[in-house]
Amino acid sequence: MIGALAFTTPLLxxxxxxxxxxxxxxxxxxxxxxxxxxxGIVLLLGLRDDESETATTPWWLLLLRLVALAAxxxxxxxxxxxxRQAGTGTGPLLxxxxxxxxxxxxxxxxxxxxxxxxxxxxxxxxxxxxxPLTDPLPEEIPYQSANAWIERLPGLAPRAWAPxxxxxxxxxxxxxxxxxFSDGLARPGRDVLTARVIEGERPILGLTPATYADGEITLxxxxxxxxxxxxxxxxxxGPAPNGALAQLAMxxxxxxxxxxxxxxxxxxxxxxxxxxxxFEIAGIRSAGAVSLTDDSLSRRQVALLTDAGDExxxxxxPLYYLRRALETTTDLIEGDLETILPASPDxxxxxxxxxxxxxxxxxxxxxxxxxxxxxxxAGPQLAASDIARDAEDPLMPVRLRSGGRTVxxxxxxxxxxxxxxxxxxxxxxxxxxxDEVNVTSQVMAQPDPxxxxxxIAALADGxxxxxxxxxxxxxxxxxxxxxxxxWSSLPLSGLFVQMLERLAVSTRPAxxxxxxxxGTTWVPRAVLxxxxxxxxxxxxxxxxxxxxxxxxxxxxxxxxxxxGPTSSLAVNVLGPDGELAPAAWPPGTTVExxxxxxxxxxxxxxxxxxxxxxxxxxxxSLWLGGRLRRGVTAxxxxxxxxxxxxxxxxxxxxxxxxxxxxxxxxxxTGDIRLDETSEAGLRGLSEVLTRxxxxxxxxxxxxxxxxxxxxxxxxxxxxxxxxxxxxxxxxYAKLNRYLRGGGMIVFDTRDANLGGFGSSSPASVRLRDLAxxxxxxxxxxxxxxxxxxxxxxxxxxxxxxxxxxxxxxxASPEVEQIEGxxxxxxxxxxxxxxxxxxxxxxxxxxxxxGRALLPVGRGYAGEQQRExxxxxxxxxxxxxxxxxxxxxxxxxxxxxxxxxx
Numbered sequence: 001m002i003g004a005l006a007f008t009t010p011l012l013x014x015x016x017x018x019x020x021x022x023x024x025x026x027x028x029x030x031x032x033x034x035x036x037x038x039x040g041i042v043l044l045l046g047l048r049d050d051e052s053e054t055a056t057t058p059w060w061l062l063l064l065r066l067v068a069l070a071a072x073x074x075x076x077x078x079x080x081x082x083x084r085q086a087g088t089g090t091g092p093l094l095x096x097x098x099x100x101x102x103x104x105x106x107x108x109x110x111x112x113x114x115x116x117x118x119x120x121x122x123x124x125x126x127x128x129x130x131x132p133l134t135d136p137l138p139e140e141i142p143y144q145s146a147n148a149w150i151e152r153l154p155g156l157a158p159r160a161w162a163p164x165x166x167x168x169x170x171x172x173x174x175x176x177x178x179x180x181f182s183d184g185l186a187r188p189g190r191d192v193l194t195a196r197v198i199e200g201e202r203p204i205l206g207l208t209p210a211t212y213a214d215g216e217i218t219l220x221x222x223x224x225x226x227x228x229x230x231x232x233x234x235x236x237x238g239p240a241p242n243g244a245l246a247q248l249a250m251x252x253x254x255x256x257x258x259x260x261x262x263x264x265x266x267x268x269x270x271x272x273x274x275x276x277x278x279f280e281i282a283g284i285r286s287a288g289a290v291s292l293t294d295d296s297l298s299r300r301q302v303a304l305l306t307d308a309g310d311e312x313x314x315x316x317x318p319l320y321y322l323r324r325a326l327e328t329t330t331d332l333i334e335g336d337l338e339t340i341l342p343a344s345p346d347x348x349x350x351x352x353x354x355x356x357x358x359x360x361x362x363x364x365x366x367x368x369x370x371x372x373x374x375x376x377x378a379g380p381q382l383a384a385s386d387i388a389r390d391a392e393d394p395l396m397p398v399r400l401r402s403g404g405r406t407v408x409x410x411x412x413x414x415x416x417x418x419x420x421x422x423x424x425x426x427x428x429x430x431x432x433x434x435d436e437v438n439v440t441s442q443v444m445a446q447p448d449p450x451x452x453x454x455x456i457a458a459l460a461d462g463x464x465x466x467x468x469x470x471x472x473x474x475x476x477x478x479x480x481x482x483x484x485x486x487w488s489s490l491p492l493s494g495l496f497v498q499m500l501e502r503l504a505v506s507t508r509p510a511x512x513x514x515x516x517x518x519g520t521t522w523v524p525r526a527v528l529x530x531x532x533x534x535x536x537x538x539x540x541x542x543x544x545x546x547x548x549x550x551x552x553x554x555x556x557x558x559x560x561x562x563x564g565p566t567s568s569l570a571v572n573v574l575g576p577d578g579e580l581a582p583a584a585w586p587p588g589t590t591v592e593x594x595x596x597x598x599x600x601x602x603x604x605x606x607x608x609x610x611x612x613x614x615x616x617x618x619x620x621s622l623w624l625g626g627r628l629r630r631g632v633t634a635x636x637x638x639x640x641x642x643x644x645x646x647x648x649x650x651x652x653x654x655x656x657x658x659x660x661x662x663x664x665x666x667x668x669t670g671d672i673r674l675d676e677t678s679e680a681g682l683r684g685l686s687e688v689l690t691r692x693x694x695x696x697x698x699x700x701x702x703x704x705x706x707x708x709x710x711x712x713x714x715x716x717x718x719x720x721x722x723x724x725x726x727x728x729x730x731x732y733a734k735l736n737r738y739l740r741g742g743g744m745i746v747f748d749t750r751d752a753n754l755g756g757f758g759s760s761s762p763a764s765v766r767l768r769d770l771a772x773x774x775x776x777x778x779x780x781x782x783x784x785x786x787x788x789x790x791x792x793x794x795x796x797x798x799x800x801x802x803x804x805x806x807x808x809x810x811a812s813p814e815v816e817q818i819e820g821x822x823x824x825x826x827x828x829x830x831x832x833x834x835x836x837x838x839x840x841x842x843x844x845x846x847x848x849x850g851r852a853l854l855p856v857g858r859g860y861a862g863e864q865q866r867e868x869x870x871x872x873x874x875x876x877x878x879x880x881x882x883x884x885x886x887x888x889x890x891x892x893x894x895x896x897x898x899x900x901x
Contacts, residue, residue, distance in 0.1 A: 005080070005602075010077060012077040016070060016074075023062055061617065061620055064616060065613075065617055068609075068610045068614050068617065069610075071607070071609050071613065072607065075602070075610060080600065081600040081601075081602055090124075091175035091177060092126060092175065093117065093146065093179070094129050094141060094173055094177065095114055095118075095130045096168075096178060097131065098133055098134070098180075098185075099158050099181075100158060100160075100163050100185075101159070101161070101288045102183035102288060104285055104286040104530045105200065105205075106200040106594060107158055107530075107531075108726050108727070108773070109200065109595075111153055111156070114181070115150055115153055117179060118130075118146040119146070122146035126146065127144060128143065128146040128149050133164060134158070134161060134163050136555070137167045137168065140171075140172070154768065154769040157531075159529075159530045159555070159558075160527075161559065162553070165187070165188075165192065168192050169192035178195035179195060179196050179198060180193065180196070180197045181198050183583075184582065186581035186582060190585065191585075194589075197585055197590065199583065199591060199592070199593060200594045201225070202225070204224040205222070205232065205281050206573070206580055207279060207290065207291040207574065208222070208291065208577075208578050209570065209572050209574075209575070209576055210291055210296075212273075212297055215267060216267055217266040217297065219263065219291065220261060221255075221264070222260065222261050222574070222578065223260060223261070224581070228255075230255045232252070232253050232281050233283075234264065234281055236251070238277045245277070248268075248275060248276065249266065249272065251266050253281075273297050273298075277293060277534075278290055278292045278534065280532060284532070287530055288532075289532055290528060290534075290572075291570075292528070292559070292560065292570040292571075294570040300330050300331070300505065301330065301345045302326055302345060302346065302347040302505060303332075303340035303345035304333070304334045304340075304351070305335075305350050306319065306334050306335060306336070318352050318484055319334075319351050319483065325496060325497045325500060329501075330505070345372070346372070347373045347375055347505050348364065348372060351379065351482070368472060368475070368476060370472065370473060371474050373474055373475055373503070373505070374471075374476045375503070375505060376478045376479070378478070378481055379487075382400075389446075395471075396478060398445040398446065398448070398451055399448060400443050400444065405441065405444050405463070417438060418439075418460045419439075419459060419465065427502045427503060428466075431498050431499070432495075433495065434494075436489060439481055439487065439490070441481070441487040442459075442481050442487060442488075445463075454467045457499075465479070466479055467480070514546070514549045517545030517549055517564075519545065522542055522543055522548060522562040522563060523537075523540075523562065524542070525562065525563050527558045527560035528560055528573070543556070543557055543562065548569055553571060553573055557571060559571050661697070662695060662696070662881075663697055663699065664682040664686055664700050664714075664715055664717065665682075665703045665710075665713040665716050666678035666681075666682055666718070667718040669719060669724055670725075674719055677719075677845055678700075678841045680845035680853050681844035683846060684845055685873040688874060689873075692874060693792065693878065695878070695881065701713065703716065705734070706727065706730070710735070710743060711737075711738065711743075713738075714743065715744050715876070716745045718770075720747055720748065720763050720766055720770065722765075732774065736774060740832075742830060744830060744831065744880050747770075747833065747835045748800070748836055748839060748841065749763035749767055750838075750842070751764070752802035752838070767835070774833075777810045777833075779810060779833065782798070783812060788876065790875075791875045791882065792871075793871040793874060793875055795871055798868075798872045799869050799872070800839045800840035800841070800843040801838065801839040801843045801854065801856050801869075802839055803857075806836070807835070809831040809834055809835075810831035810832060830879060838869075840869060842856075843856050
């Protein structure tokens with residue numbers, strides 16, 4: 001190695017020491033002169049010249065020859081630019097991986113580099129081990145053959161929590177070459193191992209939990225590894241009215257140059273905010289870029305106690321202003337206690353309710369003690385009653401004085417009272433008090449030692465306006481004024497709505513405290529994997545409530561949504577105060593990047609240069625010797641250089657493939673014979689479509705997933721081989737956009753499905769690896785009444801070169817079949833994925849003369865199978881181009897008639 005240059009045969013470079021000798025020899029042997037017969041030469045015969053001088057070779061020609069010879073020597077030494085460096089150790093190979101959510105952004109690249117290291121170790125006969133630090137560490141390093149670990153790599157995946165270094169120092173790594181794949185984040189404890197470090201270069205993005213205040217949802221985004229001005233789209237995900245998850249809204253978060261965090265505020269209608277289940281940074285496959293939500297953004301269920309004695313006029317009704325304040329942000333329930341309590345509301349509102357029957361009081365008390373919020377408003381009936389006069393009532397926060405207090409009226413000396421600014425210990429702290437809010441009447445609280453701590457709002461003269469007390473796990477709140485405008489102007493102001501929000505009447509309360517969580521068990525409903533995909537928790541065990549006070553994601557507490565006795569809590573990868581800091585390694589640690597320059601073999605270039613220089617030498621020598629006319633020298637030189645110019649492999653296309661007409665496409669696998677079969681197969685299917693249908697495809701298109709555009713291709717045929725490399729993350733993002741945009745990928749493992757779907761055949765295993773990052777819906781075997789069985793031909797078999805019937809497509813919805821109908825009315829759209837193993841391209845393939853290229857079966861039965869294969873291909877293409885129109889009822893009579901015949 002010399003920097004980024006390596007030589008496969010470095011000993012040949014010692015031949016360069018012969019160049020000075022060659023210089024001396026070339027100077028001693030000048031170019032041979034031309035012999036011309038001159039008649040007068042006879043007069044000079046017999047004469048002798050005592051001093052003679054030999055003409056020497058010109059210096060520039062000597063230099064040309066030396067450079068040509070040096071190029072030959074260096075070329076045969078095997079120079080390679082940016083060589084792929086194999087492992088330098090001689091002992092075992094130990095690969096340590098952080099394998100956290102921050103590694104998910106470039107996980108395919110990490111797996112490709114890991115496989116490369118393991119293959120180098122396999123060629124050297126070394127044992128190896130791979131340790132993901134997000135999984136429990138074994139007591140001993142599980143060394144196995146490198147090939148065995150290569151087979152296990154597809155089963156590795158990043159986790160949604162941070163790695164643990166506990167026990168890492170106890171591992172015996174003596175004599176092993178240690179390579180550490182870091183996630184790029186600062187974590188303590190990494191100095192326990194001496195390793196060669198490999199880090200990714202892609203920026204890390206994260207979202208902290210959403211917060212809600214004053215009608216706005218605030219999201220804080222973090223980044224690491226990017227200093228420029230960037231904008232990212234944030235998707236708001238939640239169930240649509242039909243129950244399916246959908247994008248409810250979008251927001252844009254903008255990072256200033258050099259900024260490591262940015263905030264964005266969203267204002268969503270209450271009906272949308274109630275349905276939000278998560279926020280995610282669009283296009284980023286990482287659990288850190290997902291923020292789950294819980295009950296903190298949901299609408300609360302509020303019950304209003306009504307009776308037949310309510311005022312008929314709306315403006316005089318005790319509940320009129322409450323309805324107006326709550327109907328847009330909550331789900332309202334109205335009725336008597338026997339009706340509303342069984343519905344388990346979050347809040348129960350009493351407007352000027354004085355007395356309850358003993359049974360009703362007991363039921364309400366039990367409901368509050370279990371965590372409910374009882375919100376009461378005063379009024380003439382409560383002021384005239386004797387409730388909470390002599391002793392404290394369980395359903396009242398304070399004792400009350402008899403009668404009431406009137407200020408600012410005709411019989412009063414005082415002016416209407418305004419509100420005092422809210423104290424720092426009040427839930428209303430921070431709300432501005434408007435001067436136009438005043439109180440003319442109220443019920444008075446009886447002074448006692450607990451009154452000060454239970455008063456959360458007061459008038460300007462210190463008289464309590466709102467009091468509160470805890471009752472079991474719930475609380476009771478009393479407004480000492482009416483809920484309408486009879487006693488105060490508070491219900492007419494915006495402050496009234498804000499106070500209800502602060503009391504968690506119109507929104508969910510804040511996260512429960514440590515006391516609330518003590519002794520409870522929370523069951524996971526959904527969890528995040530390392531790529532940010534929400535998955536069902538299955539039968540995962542519950543976690544104690546104490547672990548959710550300040551949750552730290554781990555294998556025992558994965559990020560997700562946890563259901564408790566009365567509410568749900570979200571555990572996210574990043575906490576409210578989360579930060580992203582770059583990794584710091586001990587001095588002297590070698591840190592490499594995943595991104596590497598492609599390996600380039602310089603031998604063809606150097607040998608071609610040497611041949612060009614030698615050609616120039618020949619022409620120059622002939623010219624100096626007078627054997628060429630100088631007029632033709634330049635032309636001969638240019639022709640020689642063009643003839644000797646090296647032929648190098650074509651580079652990837654700068655411009656993507658954009659067919660102007662319908663073109664069937666196939667994925668270029670790198671296997672020349674397989675790619676030729678795919679091209680011939682799609683060419684044969686295109687000719688059949690041209691002859692039999694109105695579709696006239698142009699020549700098939702070979703697609704490079706890394707460079708070519710896919711949006712214009714209706715169908716992409718992807719033959720799967722056991723050693724096919726995984727596409728890059730950018731290619732997978734392009735494929736997912738292609739699938740979401742209506743494209744179809746036809747995977748063909750070409751193994752006749754000998755092991756059955758989900759088998760461990762090499763092609764099936766590679767298919768699972770290739771398809772894992774794709775956004776593929778649930779699949780099912782192709783039903784007998786699927787649209788593809790009748791999109792052009794009526795078929796029930798889908799053979800290729802092999803005749804297995806197992807073909808997998810997107811699962812159809814559960815729709816009952818109507819009696820007398822040959823198929824269900826599925827209206828299922830176009831399946832984005834078709835998976836089979838019948839080697840369809842081989843059955844469709846034709847040569848340049850239009851003849852079948854490969855045999856199918858034997859004799860007439862084989863040709864019949866090829867015909868059914870063509871019909872299946874026609875149905876496949878027609879399904880892609882025309883969708884589900886064959887499911888319409890208008891086609892039923894014609895199809896029934898054909899089936900009858």
